[in-house]
Amino acid sequence: MSVLAHLPAETPAQQTRRGHSRLLPYLLLLPGGLWLTVFFAVPAVQLAATSLYDPSGSLQEGYAMTWEFGNYADALSAYWPHFVRSLVYAGIATLLCLLLGYPLAYAIAQKATRFKNLMLVCVIAPFFTSFLVRTLAWKTILSDNGFVVGLLRDVGILGSDGRLLATSVAVVLGLTYNFLPFMVLPLYASLDRLDGRLLEAANDLYASPVRAFAKVTLPLSMPGVVAGTLLTFIPAAGDYINAELLGTPNQYMIGNVIDSAFLVRLDYPQAAALSFILMAIILAMVFVYVRRAGTDEVL
Amino acid sequence: MKLGRWLSDHWVMGAGVLVLAYLFLPIAVVVGLSFNEPSSRLSYDFNEFTLDNWTNPCGPGDMCDAVVRSVQIGFLATVVATALGTLMAFALVRHRFRGRGATNLLIFLPMATPEVVMGSSLLALFVAGGVPLGFWTVVIAHVMFCVSFVVVTVKARLSGLDGRLEEAAMDLYASELQTFRKVTLPLVFPGIVAAALLAFSLSFDDFIITNFNSGTTVTFPMYVWGAAQRGIPPQVNVIGTAMFLIALLLVLSTSVRRRRAA
Amino acid sequence: MTMAAENGDLRLVSLTKRFGIFTAVDDLSLTIPQGGFFALLGASGCGKTTTLRMVAGLEEPTSGKVQLGGRDISRLRPYKRPVNTVFQSYALFPHLDVFENVAFGLRRRGIGDIRAQVERMLALVQLEGYGKRRPAQLSGGQQQRVALARALINHPQVLLLDEPLGALDLKLRRQMQIELKRIQTEVGLTFVHVTHDQEEAMTMADTVAVMNAGRIEQLGAPAEIYEFPSTPFVANFLGQSNLLAGQVAGRSGDDILVSAYGSRFSVPAARCRAVDGDVYLGVRPEKLHLAPDSDSVPAGHQWVTGVVSDSSYVGVSTQYLVRTPWGTEVSAFASNAGVLAQVPLGAHVVAYWRPDHAFLLGREAGAGDATQPLLEPVP
Structure with a gap:
């Protein structure tokens, strides 16, 4: 029934529901949609x-709407290093997640056979x-008198007073660790769907394992790669806990700045402008990236 | 030669296991520290073995209150978010309607928005509306960021459902309602359970959004954050270990049940 | 009307289904007598499954009616119809065991004390003791039988089968064909069977309807359709035919005279679907015999000459392709009843047939020979 397969087939359930009420989908969407509208949109x-209020106001006295686009310029000129640092840290962490997550996801999806579920649980459980x-x-792991730093000092990678804690390395490592499952799970989902016989066919057609990977496995797992990088990059770019706990003010990311602008300095217009710049940068990158990767199946 | 062959066959698995080890490294530390008698309040290093932390988990003042509050918030947020998200997933998979694109965007955006932005903007709303911050504002916030994840999870399960099973049920004298109760719901249920587990873990673990909207209410992550400045009581690691074990049991039991059902 | 109401015939009246601009089923009318085994045969996308789904109530007709025993059921919900379906790839409920799958319909209708009925039905399909298993633990053939039991237990007036054997391997398929036929005779209800497998349709059904592009091309008993197809499509969809392009040249008594490629042939008027203009002269390959020269052709037969261009030995027969002087290849199946010498490639032969084994079909002007398999383009 190849012709019919491409037509919008409706289940009888759909037909009746449509017959009974065109309103049903809207009724189903209403509570959740309302919640998201009121508390998110x-x-x-x-x-x-x-973000466009006059910054000279305050919470007590109220703000005046003066279409103050200058807030954006001020925010950017004051905090552009934090934006750059956030994007660089998040970018490196995402890349590391991809490098670590791909072999793991591939092992679970294609090699684990009866240990599949166990390994999946091991990814999620921590x-x-x-x-x-x-x-x-x-x-604790990265502390100055811990085992890791001791080892690195002994083999000479770190100097005798070199540290890991309170450095950019520690922050990036923390980001990588904390968002790794967001990379592994979508990768696993797309690699699990990959038919192992496709690789056999590629090998049969004279592709070396490396070429088979580059020409078959990787392209077919692209939806997973795209979803995984987005799910890793977005929270990593906005995170400030890793920078706070594992770094110093020299490692502060834009999240730290927004947090303190809102909760410590109480400079709402600037905090809002910073939030919007961050959101705009992330959304722009998401759209460019999804376009370039040529897949719309982000979700 | 044989070793080389074996390595080329198994290196992916080896790499995978190493990454898993990396994932478990801090857990091992958490478990280890839960048996630690720290030398000083601000020390994070292992000093001396003790069972005191496990026999007296609620030792440090308000920690257990914070855990209980987090469980309450997680439970409420999970129930509401799972209900709302499941309804939305059904609408999106089973119906064609105007405004589909806008709905998808409304569901996608919260997942693409940094938590600081969501937390701060919600705070501004509550402040402007004169809503007192506390337990309920945290629940509202948690439902908001959990709903999208529920929709995505249930949607995946629902669109993988073979529509002919429902047709078969109707063909076998099941009305629309009976078809839903006897066929659709049992088959989608594992997806709903997975979504609920995900929602609970997101809620229980959230710090950033909670920190903006909690007022004086203290959840477990907020307790840990506060304690991190003053020195962490070792009982925090007891809670971490216990959470890990409970989650492990839950996930294993659902996956066993699912395998039996499949 | 009262006549129709008394028996349980299934009638489709001007049934039409459109999806957008695509017409899947086009003004289809037919009557399936109660207790019959009816096959809808056609290629993918011909509308046979859509027709079945409209009978089941899973698809609403754009126009037309479905009547069962004189009652219009076309607007009834699927669960209000005394009709059950064996789905393609079965659609067994994965979360229920075999027993509950079979009991599903009875439970929905609130019938109590079902254990004995389910056990009896499982026995009928030879699955005693399988009640506690899950569908995933069964082989394809066993799943197929569960699907059958699950539908049959409800004693529907009509049982619909949508390519029920498509997922099975050849040997199992033959076995299940015999099984299905046995069960149908045993329970005596109306079976409507959708398939693209012409052999399956012919083995099982007592009436076959050949569908093409949403319409029925021909309807009748399998032998009737095979021996005297009504269109070139049927002639080559149900089995294969050598169709030679020709023109009617006149009539001689009970025979229609045909001229093709400079030769004269005749066909009894009773075996002609067209009696003037452009026609196809059709002969089935197994009715075409080979002789070394025209002198060896028995009296009363007609023939064309040619060169053997291909032969395939398939055990029960050898299938030859013979290239005619005008370039078409006709096929001839020689039964291997004796231990006969094979005709070598390149041999000059004469292919002959009895005039009353041939048939005449209408032909669109300009259409060339239609022989299967067509190995080379007709010049």
Whole structure:
């Protein structure tokens, strides 16, 4: 039935529901949609407005809407190093996640056979201990008198007073660790769907293992790579916990700045402008990246 | 020669196991520190073995209150987010309607927005609306960022469902409602359970958004954050270890049940 | 009307289904008598499955009616129809065991005390003791039988089978064909069977409808359709035919005279679907015999000459392709009843047939010979 397969086939359930009420899908969407609208979309619009308020106001006295586009310029000129640092840290962490996550996802999907479920559980389980507890554990692992630093000093990678904690390395390592499962799970999902016989066919057609990987496995797992990099990069770019716990103010990312602008300095217009710049940068990168990667199946 | 062959066959698995080891390294530290008698309040190093932390998990003042509060918030947020998200997933997979693109965008954006941005903008809303910050504002915030993940998870399960099974049920005298109860729901249920587990773990673990919207309410992550400045009581690691074990048991039991059902 | 109401015939009246601009089923009318084994035969996309789904209630007709025993059921929900379906690749409920799959329909209708009925049905399809298994633990053939039991237990007036044997291997398929036929005779209800496999349709059904592009090309008993197809499509979809392009040249008593490629042939008027203009002269390959020269052709036969261009030995027969002087290849199946010498490639032969084994079909002007398999383009 090749012709019919491409037509919009409807299940009888759909037909009746349509017959009974065209309103049903809207009723189903209403509670969730309303929740997202009121508590996500409206605040986002309000945030956009806040970012254009006159910064000389305060929470107590109220703000005046003066279409202050200067807020954006001020925010950028004051904090552009933090933006750059956030994007660089998140970029490196995402790349590391991809390099670490791909072999793991591939091993689970194609090699693990009866250990598949066990290995999947092992990927997820560590993440039920709290995010903060895990990150603090890294503080122990990387501490100056810990085993890792000792080893690196002995083999001469670190100088005799070299450190890991409170450096960019520690922050990137923490980001990589904390967002690795967000990379592994989508990669696993797309590699699991990969038919092993395709690789046999590629080998049969004179492709070396490396070429078979480059020409068959990698292109077919692209939706997973795209989804995984987005799910890793987005939270990593906005994170500030790793920079706070594993770094010093010299490693602060834009998240730290926004957090303190909102909660410590109470400079709402600037905090809002910073938030919007971050969101705009991330969304722009997402769209360019999805376009370039040539897949719309992000979700 | 034989070794080379073996290596080329198994290096992927070897690499995978090494990455898993990396994932477990901090967990081992957490488990280890849960048996530690720290030398000083600000020390993160292993000093001396003790069972005191396990026999007296609620030792440090408000920690257990914070854990209980996190569980309450996680439970409420999970129930609401799972219900709302599941309904939305059904609408998106089973119906054609106007406004589909806008709906998808509304679901996608919260996942693409950094938590600081979501947390801060929601705070601004609550402040502007004069809503007192506390337990309920945290629940509202958690539902908001969990819904999208529930929709995505349930949608995946639902669109993988063979539509002919529902046709077969109707052909076998099941009305629309019976078809839903006897066929659709049992088959989608594992997806809903997975979504609920995901929502709970996201909620229980959240710090950034909570920190903006909690007022004086303290959840477990917020307790840990506060303690990190003053010195972490070792009981925090007991809670971390216990959470890990509970999650492990839950995931294993659902996957066993799912295998039996498949 | 009262006549129709008394028996349980299934009638489709001007049934039409359109998907957008595509017409899947086009003004289809037919009557399937109660207790019959009816096959809808056609290629992918011909509308046979859509027709079946409209009978089941899984698809709403764009126009037309489905009547069962004189009652219009076309607007009834699937669960209100006394019709059950054996789905393509079965659609067994993966979360229920075999027993619950079979009991599903009874439970929905609130019938109590079902254990004995289910056990009896499992026995009928030879699956005693399999009640506790899950569908995933069964072989393809066993799943097929569960699907059959799950539908049959409801005693529907009509059982619809959508390519039910398509997923099985050849040997199992033959076995299940015999099994299905046995069960149908045993329970005596109407079977409507959709398939693209012409052999399956002919072995099992007592009436076959050949569908093409949403319409029925021909309907009748398998032997009737095979021996006297009504269109070139049927002639080459159900088995294969040598169709030679020609023109009617006149009539001689009960025979129609045909001229083709400079030769004269005749066909009894009773075996002609067309009696003037452009026609196809059709002969089935197994009715075409080979002789070394025209002198060896028995009396009363007609013939064409040619050169053997290909031969395939398939055990029960040898299939030859003979290239005619005008370039077409006709096929001839020689039964290997004796231990006969094979005709070598390149041999000059005469292919002959009895005039009353041939048939005449209408031909669109300009259409050339249609012989299967067509190995080379017709010049």
